[in-house]
Amino acid sequence: MDVVFFAKILIIYCTLVSITATGSPICEELNQTQLHQMLAGYSPNALSLGISSGTTSTPSNTSCPISYGAGAPQSERSTCPWYNVENTDYTRYPQTLLEARCYDCDNCITELPPNGLHAVWECEHVLSSVWVLQINYSSCVNGIYQYNAVQNDIATACVCGRPRQS
Numbered sequence: 797m798d799v800v801f802f803a804k805i806l807i808i809y810c811t812l813v814s815i816t817a818t819g820s821p822i823c824e825e826l827n828q829t830q831l832h833q834m835l836a837g838y839s840p841n842a843l844s845l846g847i848s849s850g851t852t853s854t855p856s857n858t859s860c861p862i863s864y865g866a867g868a869p870q871s872e873r874s875t876c877p878w879y880n881v882e883n884t885d886y887t888r889y890p891q892t893l894l895e896a897r898c899y900d901c902d903n904c905i906t907e908l909p910p911n912g913l914h915a916v917w918e919c920e921h922v923l924s925s926v927w928v929l930q931i932n933y934s935s936c937v938n939g940i941y942q943y944n945a946v947q948n949d950i951a952t953a954c955v956c957g958r959p960r961q962s
């Protein structure tokens with residue numbers, strides 16, 4: 797009996813200690829309106845690249861689309877065609893950014909035989925350096941997590957690049 801009673805007391809005591817130990821002050825993230833306003837002060841920022849997660853899907857076939865159909869968008873008519881993927885980071889605002897990936901073309905598309913690809917020139921990503929907000933979960937000031945404005949390089953298209961001159 798005494799052992800059971802003691803065990804119960806111990807459990808209650810341990811529960812109280814763990815609540816006290818993890819009882820850090822409640823901290824909140826800024827809401828979407830506030831984050832949008834904050835990021836708008838930086839230029840160029842990632843606001844135009846931000847999308848809702850799950851709205852873009854990677855094509856199932858990413859091999860080089862040498863031919864294209866009527867109404868093909870610029871991203872497919874390009875001599876270095878590209879598609880978009882979602883780049884997601886839950887500690888960042890915007891959480892999901894649209895990012896370009898080159899299709900798997902070994903070289904730039906041309907009209908030259910034998911295979912319709914240029915012998916030397918290769919496809920390269922075009923990078924844009926844009927400002928985003930990165931949340932710092934270790935820093936809570938007046939009940940609000942702190943954010944750092946940082947620059948991310950995001951690919952926005954693919955272009956045909958001639959070799960760098962040495």
Ligand SMILES: *[C@@H]1O[C@H](CO)[C@@H](O)[C@H](O)[C@H]1NC(C)=O
Binds near residue numbers: 827829830
């Ligand atoms: C965001 O927070 C601000 C400041 O607390 C508040 O005035 C505003 O109503 C909130 N907006 C939304 C959409 O929750």
Ligand SMILES: *[C@@H]1O[C@H](CO)[C@@H](O)[C@H](O)[C@H]1NC(C)=O
Binds near residue numbers: 858859860861863
């Ligand atoms: C993938 O796309 C390439 C080029 O558009 C095409 O030649 C090939 O047949 C496709 N493969 C499949 C499995 O659909």
Ligand SMILES: *[C@@H]1O[C@H](CO)[C@@H](O)[C@H](O)[C@H]1NC(C)=O
Binds near residue numbers: 932934935
């Ligand atoms: C996050 O906040 C902690 C505590 O204030 C600070 O020591 C740390 O340097 C911050 N990290 C960044 C990336 O700003």
